[in-house]
Amino acid sequence: MTEKIESEIKSSREIADFNSLTPKELMNLSVQNLWSFNEKEILTVQAHFRSLKRNPTRAEIETIAQSWSEHCRHKTFKSPIRYQEGSKTVLIKNLFEETIARATRQTKKPWCLSVFKDNAGIVSFGNKGKWALAFKVETHNHPCAIEPKGGAETGLGGVIRDVLAAGLGAKPVLSTNVFCVAPPNKKLPLPTSALSPERILRGLVAGVRDYGNRMGIPTAAGGLYFDDGYALNPLVFVGCVGVLPAQAVKKEIRPGDLIVAAGGLTGKDGLHGATFSSANLNGDDHSTAVQIGHPLNEKRVMEALLKARDQKLYRSVTDCGAGGFSSAVTEMADIIGARVFLEKEILKASDMEPWEIWVSESQERMVFSVPPSNLKAFEKVFADEGVKIRVIGEFVKTGRIEVSWNGQNLVNLSLKFLNNGLPVGEKKAVYNPVKASGSRVPHQSKPLPEQLKEILSHLNVCSREWVIRQYDHEVQGGTVIKPLQGARHDGPGDACVIWPQAATGDTSDLSGFTVGHGLNPASGKLDPYLMAWLCADEALRNILCVGADISRAAFLDNFCWGNPENPQVLGSLVRAALGCRDASLGFQVPFISGKDSLYNESKDAFGKTISVPGTLLISSIAPIPNIEKATTMDMKGPGNSLYIVGQTGEDMGGSLYNELNGVAGGNVPRVDVRCAKRNFAAVSKAISKGLVASAHDLSEGGLLAALTEMAFSGEFGAMIDLDAIPKQKPIYSADVLLFSETPSRILLEVKPENEAAFIKCVKGSCVKKIGASIANPIIKIIGLDGLVLFEEPVAPFKAAWQRTVLS
Amino acid sequence: MAEDGLVVKAPKVLILSAPGTNCAVETSNAFSDLGARPEIVGLHLFKEKRVRLLDYDIFVIPGGFSYGDEISAGKILAAQVKLHIGDLKNFIRMGRPVIGICNGFQVLVKAGVLPFSPSCEQSASLITNDSGRFENRWVHLRINTQNPSLFFRGLPEMIELPVAHGEGKLVLRSPKQLEDLKRNRSIAMQYVSDDGKIAPYPANPNGSVFNIAALTNPEGNCLGMMPHPERYTKNYQHPNWTRQTFQKQAFGLAILKNAVDYCRG
Amino acid sequence: MIAAATHKIEVSLKSEYGDAESLSTASLLKSSGAPSVVRVRRSRLYEIRGNFTVTHINRLSRDLLCDQIIEDFRVLSQMPSSQGPFWKIEVKLKPTVLDPEADTIKSAMIEMGFPAPDFVRVSSVYKIESKCGKPQIEAAAAKCLLNPIIHLYSVTACS
The missing domain is CATH 3.90.650.10 (PurM-like C-terminal domain)
Known part of the structure; x- marks a missing residue:
């Protein structure tokens, strides 16, 4: 590198010798200046300027580098990939078009007003479609690893601006976030420069709190997920929902x-x-x-x-x-x-x-x-x-970008070259299925109450109150279903419901909406395709439990993977994208917006490159036509019937129970989409008719955890009979019935006076009565042998669940 | 009826907005639903003398983070209110209702409006919660039935409202000042446990002296409160509306309605 | 014409008021490798450059920067610092990082009729009573009070 080039690079003049640099020199220049070109790209740039018979300026190269960046172009998702799975190889011309975009096109939902084009996805909303909802979730991983608070602030600020720039501008009415971090109190060997997981988590929460609260946007519907794999690269998803008038969706540029x-x-x-x-x-x-x-x-x-x-x-x-x-x-x-x-x-x-x-x-x-x-x-x-x-x-109307400074030309580029000049290179992807180790059930080692306590106090299950209360989740006066629910406002709600009165100014329109998230990196380690299904299923279950109109649900995707130049990493990404496509088509729920963040890898204390577990976040949004019909997860009274939605299978692979008992592997549960879709529609209808007193999603920890949470949040008890649980095939283990994590299941509480109407409403779907709520705050379980298997007061379980993430 | 004899059917409500004010719209929606005429008025209009406070019947400083709560919560706006809204003292003296909610309460305290002192100098402050962090939760409040305030007519002694603040701990200069506040019947609301007793955190969300949640002037027409009345104007804003186990009266709206009714005479 | 000068104003909580922030800072420091921390007092340091008279600076401190019920302020050039022994850590944002508090104060000063300052920057000052040595205090502070990527800081022993 000559001194001359160095000084010209710093200035705004033409880089005199650019067109005569060798490929190697060009690449050095690119690396030094953080342009992130690959060799093919920077040679294309050089060829372009050679054809113009002049050298570029720094500003021009920066413009091209930005325009062609992964961030702007999603090169991985939009360039050809030769994908090999087992012995089969296929050429995917454009991963995004062939998976997510195709599914959205095929679902043909007229209420999708703008998908993938604008700064956020936009769907119709409100009485007579007078309004629209703009929803965007994106990541801000890298800055958050270096300066968590500032990173979270600027990440949130960015996604809020995206919503402000959706259509002609939407008023933000909900801010949401999901953090994937390493367990805060665990000693992990970190390189000296890395921040501790505790510091990262504290900083992220403080950043979202200080920025979101000051913006006057309620922060709710969040999530926290802990895994050692995020020690070096925390993942920070920030999202925002805004409301805009339906006629403000279209924007245009006129010369x-x-x-x-x-x-x-x-x-x-x-x-x-x-x-x-x-x-x-x-x-x-x-x-x-x-x-x-x-x-x-x-x-x-x-x-x-x-x-x-x-x-x-x-x-x-x-x-x-x-x-x-x-x-x-x-x-x-x-x-x-x-x-x-x-x-x-x-x-x-x-x-x-x-x-x-x-x-x-x-x-x-x-x-x-x-x-x-x-x-x-x-x-x-x-x-x-x-x-x-x-x-x-x-x-x-020149078709060019022309930039000058006090008469000095800085940039003069044709938009055609910027938009279409990016050379595409074929990428290689390989997916080798993880050998299924069969569904294994550990020999029970600990008594049931202890198992349950361990599950409830697990970092991925326990109360998030410490985080939630630091966020103003009620500003704008529209959070009608709050993130913490129940008699003492401290139970784990599945989702929140927002009634955006402060945006519409119309308190007579009782339309609301809800937002959920599905995230399951543990299953992704076994099969990314099935992970996508599980994420979609969870995102829908969450919003279903508060009364979403599931026929109007939409998805957002966020892919966080390692280095896509590694064929194995890309293979896993492709497989997850295929899962998204099939889940979207299966549930008939379109994707309306999405983002990807790749290259999430760092060197650990021993110099080894560690990549994050391939992590897919599917976020869901759906309207609730009448917020007065929304519901919560806390048990509402004694003497009500408890129903389970969906069959239970032997799905212990990747379950929390297996993790706590030291059993790895197993089969990742499959979503039976035909049943799930029918069941979800029935539940959605029953809640909208006011027939359901409470509803709670069965997720980590399975049936027993969900039941206990419903009971302690409502300050009542419950009695269930394991024999009554509908099973995919005979199951003889009580532990499997209590802790299996079969997807698509929900617990419902129905009052006696609504029971006849409820049964009529859910006819034809798999919804079975398994017990009743009782006044005495205990959990009582009748085993398969007809004897009492478990009879414990709920209070100690609540105490276990209320351990806080940090204090 | 207001002391200056003004009776109006649809009182004009001035809701002050400054950079960082958050809760103006929902406050305005609540007043609209009550049949009043709310207007959200930017502070800059006072500076430019394009607006006159005395043209309004009710004055509200809503919640939020005025000027980002930099320096300390409400501090910069308090300095500006002192400087640019000179009519505020008159407005209060005329008996017209003034409400400072959350950040608005912080502003009233730091501008020396509450607790009332003859010199109109700041005599108390609201500082960082004892928990050291911002908290959003619903609290039980006991209304002081001795308080002459116009805002609590028809309300039960115990109500619930949400708080959402990081700096809500009321501190006074001296124990004597607390006795004065008691004697003046200026303590409007206290944080209590669900059975109505003075109790520590979390019942008292911030560690406020004597669990004070709201103050008025001795005449009772100027109210400063940390809880948010505008966030409880409909039953389904209550965290337990799906349980039906709560007093089915939107207390926040009732407080604002009293101000509107007072102006209607 | 007054010459432009940098004025430093330190605002600290009066000792009779409990300071939740300082308490949590102390516990964070303790868990970050400085177990012998006894007490932390945090104050804010405002650096303001511009053409100001002493009256300006006093009015600014009284009316805007300091809550006189709970806080004291001192203009640093006027009084020597003492009351040790303790470690004093001063943390401020690097000049290349936007300081939102300083930015807001700048515009508030103009709105309140002060001469426009050329420059404002806010620092946090932590006075830490502890038997720990400098490297230990510095390492603990870097773990929980500041981030060298965005902050400039200094650690000094005061006696």
Whole structure:
């Protein structure tokens, strides 16, 4: 590398010798400047500029690098993959198109208003479809590993901006999150630079709390999952739901409209590489700038945006996220074209190079497309909220991105090259099925009450009250079903229900919605295809239990995997995507939005590269036409009948019971989608008719854990008979019946006065009475031999469950 | 009826909004449902003198994180209210209802409005909860029946409302000040256990002195409260509405309704 | 014309008020490898640069930065620091990281009619009473009070 190139790279001039560099020199340049090109890509860039007979500027290369990044293009999901499974090999031309997108197309749901196109997925909502819901979940893993609080803040800030930029802007009404971290109190050998799991968890919670609470968005419907595999690479999923008028879904760009930036000012703080010197962590940790959030700035933008939207002052909007203006403007310009004058931007730092302004990722900024005639009014609305707007350019019908700074040309690229120039390379994927070790049941070693206590106090089951209460989950006055439920407001709700009165301003419209999550990395280690099914099933069960209209449910996907250049890793990813497709088609629930985060791997204390377990998060959203019919999981009274939905099988593979008894392997449960679909529809109908007093999902820990949770949350007891449980095939082990984790099962409580109507309503589906609730707060179980197998007061189990994650 | 003889059918409610105010819309929705005319008014309109407080019948400082709660909760907005809303003292003296909710209470305290002192200097504060963290939970509250306030008419002695704050612990300058507050009957609500007794955490969510959750001025027309009345305006906002085991009266709405009814005379 | 200067204002809780934040900081430090921590007092340090008179600075401290019921403030150039022995750890965000509190204070000062400051930065100051040595305190602080990726910090012994 010559000194000349180095100085030109730092400046905004043309890089004089770029076109004569060798492939090796080009790759060095790419690595040094964090452009993340592969060799084929950077050679394509060089060829392009050779054909133009000029050298590129730094700003141009940055623009191309951003536009072609994994983040913007989802290269893994959209380029050809040669997939080998066992002895079969197939060529998948475009994984996304052939799995998730295809399933969504085939389900043909007219209430899907915008899928995969916009910053969030949008579905119809409210009385007479007057409103729409925008939902987006994305990850922010890397920054959170380095600075958990700041990472969580900026991650949440980003996803909120995505919802603000969905259609012409949705008012955020729910913030949701799922954290996958290592157990906080476990000593794991970590490299010195890695933060402890406890610190990571505390930081993540504090970040979501401080940002979400200050934004005035209720944070609920979250999840926490612990596994040693997340020690080096925690996974942080942040999501947001917003409400917008149905007529504000469409956005457009017209030539002549102004490009207007609003929100935070641009500074060096957002430069990728800002942390270059300080990051002595392993690998490429410096590749992402670490920042902290400024919720007040974002809040000001939000208030102004919503006012400007209602006055119809702009025609399009997008979030300024990764890649800064470079990505935002290029994305908006699409095929039309844009001209940007960077000297118009207001800077926080005086020592910025023009190209730095173009790619800075300073937080809390958004870009609008404003017709010139509206500019004055637009400016006024923002000024009233204390937000300075900057007209940084205009959309023009040139098909090019042209950027200048005080007359100096920085970027002049054709959009055709940016949009279509990315060379695709075929990737190789291999999936070798994990040999099924058969369904194994451990010899019972401990007495039942002890087993149950261990399950309830397991980190993946125990109470999340410490986290939930730190989030303001009731702001906006619309959280009608809260995350903690029951007589003392401390039981584990399956989902929350939001009645977005603060967004619609209409307290007579009783439409609400609910959000759930399905996550099951343990099963993914055995079979990613079946994991996808289990995630979909769990995401639906959660929202079903509070009364979702399951026929209107939609999914979001988030894939977090290791390095896709590794064929085994990619093979597992492909298999999970195939599972998503089949589960979506099976349940007839479309995907409306999704994200992927790859390369989640780091070197451990011994220098070995450790990848996260392939982790799929399926999030669900569905409307509840009348919130007065919503229900909770706590037992409502004595003398009510208890029904179980779905058959129980011998599904101990990957179960918590097996884990606690030291048994690995086993078969991953399969979802019987025909039965599940029929049963879910019946439950949805019964709840909507007000026939169900409580409903709780059977998940980790199986039937006994769910039953105990219902009882202690309602402060009643229950008696069930194992013989009455519908079984897929004969099961003779009480432990299997009590702890099996067969999917698609739900416990329901029905009052005697509703029982006849309930039975009529669920006719034709597998819903069987297994016992009753009782006034005495004990759990009593009649074994298969007709004798009392278990009779214990619930209080000690509640105490076990209430161990806190942290204090 | 207000002291200055103003009787109105649909009282005009000024809901103050500043950067970081969160609960204005739901507060406004509640007043709309009560037949009042709420307006969310930005603080900048006071600075620019484009709005006059005395044109309104009720003044509300809603919850949120004004100015991000930087420095300390409500601190910056309190300084601005002192500076830019000079009419507030008159407004209170005229007997018109003023409500500060959560962050609004913090603002009233830090601006020296509550607890009332003749000098109008700050005489108490609201500081970080004893638990050291933000908490959102429903609490049991006991209304002081001796309190002359206009806000609690027709309410039972025990009610439930949600709190959501990180800095809600009321501290006073001296034990004598507490005695003054008792004597002035300025203590409006206290945090209690479900059987109505003064109890420690979690019944008292923040460690507030004498479990104080809400204060009024001695005349009872200016109320500052940590709990959120605007979050309990419909039965199904109560955490136990699906159990039917709760008093089926939306107490939050009842408090706001008293303010509206008072203006109607 | 007043010359631009940097003013440092330290605001700390009066000792008669229990400080939940300092208590939890102490317990975090204890569990992060500094078991002998006895007490932590946290204060906020505001660095403000601009053309200000002494009256400005006093008014700013009184009306905006300090809650006089529960807190004391001192303008650092006016008084020497003492009351040791303890470790003093000062933590602030690096200049390359946006400081939202400082940003908000800056705009609030302007809204309140102060001259516009050139620069504001907020630090947390922890005064830690402990028998631990400097490396131990520093390591414990790095584990729970600060992150060297975004923070600048200093550890000094005060007596």
